[in-house]
Amino acid sequence: MFRSLGLYPGVTFGANAIAALCERSTTVVRHALDALVGAHLVEQTDADLYQVHDLLRSFALDRARNEDSEEKRRTALENLAHRYLYSADASARATDSHLRHHDLDGVPRPETEVPTFSRHQDALRWFDRESLNISALVEATDEAGLDTLTWRFPVILRHVYVFYACGSEWERMIESGMAAATREGNREAEADLLEASGMACVQGHRYSEGLEYHRRSHELRRTMQDEFGMAMSLNAIGIVHLRVRRLDHAAQHFRRSLEILESLSRRTWSGIALGNLARTHLEEGRFEESRSLAERAARIHHETGNRLSEFSCLTTLCVA
Template identity: 30%
Template sequence: MAAAAAALCGERVTVVRPVLEQLTSAHLLTHQGGDRYRLHDLLRLYAAERAAAETGRAVRAAARERLGSWYLHHADAAARLLTPHRRRIPLPPPGPWYEPPSFGTAAEAQRWCEGEHTHVLGVVRAAAGDGPDDLAWRLPVVLWSYYFTSPHLDDREEAARLAVAAAGRAGDRYGEGHARDDLATALGALGRHDETLAELRLARALFASIGDRDGEADVIGHLGDHCLSTGAYGQARLYFQGALALLRAQPEERRDDWAIRVCETNIGVTAMLVGRGREAEEYLHRALDRHRSTVDPVLEGITLYHLGDHHRRLDHPEQAAERLRQALAVIDGTTGNPLLRAAVLAALAELGEGRRS
């Protein structure tokens, strides 16, 4: 991308784009449309050789750090659109050359993440190998808002493992807590439950050691998710209630409302799974109303899916299909969450609604 090339140089895009056009005219670059350019593999190798021969290590390291910073702040901008109410980790400020991204909707942010995810992983690998460690753990953590809906589970696991190692090398318990929590959710998505539990216990201990109650509550909630996935519904409920109590105990001005709404939704799901229909409906409807009032389509779509499942379990096929169609409309109108969309379509197909969706 032209903007990434500008970050490497520490210049504005308007300065770098004419140079890219000259290289394209000389057939040294291929313009792939928009702001995207491609360098032939052999030319890339030659350019790397010349850079190593003609520039010093410090110059190359500074360029890599600028590129990493560009990706970090673009990923954060995407996350603010994908999960606008979720708590953020602090980031170092970008350089004066940095220009904010052009995407302005959640769907555009999702497309940017999908188009760049292999490059982002390359940046994380490079930072994990040559530094800075701070970038190697922050970038995967910032990308949680994309990764938790992404089908690229192996990439998600690799990025999280690199983040854990980098934060550990730096002695950053806050960063390692987030990285291990993210690694646990990646392992859970891959069905590796024993490893998931081990990472969650380590993450919880790290957050507790630094008195980070929000981080600890997140991990307790993810312990609840782990129990849900393994069928331990009673224990899951206890974890979700514990996380909710910890979050509500925080001072009102810094209370994490997004995490509270996630816990309330999950308590509703747990009630549904153990057959407490009235309680499930109460929690899920209250959560749905709150997601809508805060304009949170990601959680709205998830909750509509669970309400559809709730009605299906009660043998109310018409209400179930209606909620599932609403979930599909929300998903298609925002990020297109591929994992959730597949689950909704499968549920509609079970109800004989496949052709109508």
């Protein structure tokens, strides 16, 4: 098991992660880690959270390279990535994000326990703990040529990153994922990652760059006849125009998005587009129209349980 610690690409780790890496039971790994802690080879920094000194990690990695085949090391990395993908997916589905989810079809479910989350806050707390490890893992899968795994991480984690100020690590992960999706010919993933790039740029106030990404995502979705995706892109483009106060353009894109969403009976997203259109009319000084749309949107959000968007619409009503 000590050799497996050298293969772990992150900094801190739990027993479940190492169990996935070396294909042992979590109980066996936990006992082994306790022994390594007692021998001062591994440091326990928190409950079920460990780290190993850089020199010892290098020694463990050298042993793994000398004693384990390349195929075995690659399998270990795949097993670790499978566990983190399922954990990240559980986290993403517990957040308040309304972006589309991708199923993990074709990705083996790990035998080790995967965390579950019942609340948005718990999901983000897990991500806070694991974000650096995930970034390192995606770099490792990319270097190993594991394209199917590489693009899945940013596609899943965009549900989480919408609640954070995006940095260079996230943008590098998106870039790696987009290249991997392109190599695999997965246009749906590519479109979703173009959208994620656009959102990251808008969060960083790089509006022109963000607008270009969203337009590319919309065009790709149009070629796939992905109407729901097109509606999300139109809404995203409208948000960029709203941020830079091109209000006519914003309203036009929100209306186009809403028309598609209502035809698809996408209730949650119809409420989102309505709320954005209400906000646009508020900025235009069209207060009566803004109030009417905000009331409709707030009712939809209340019905669908979208509390954050409902609060936003109620704020619009208060100002209008």
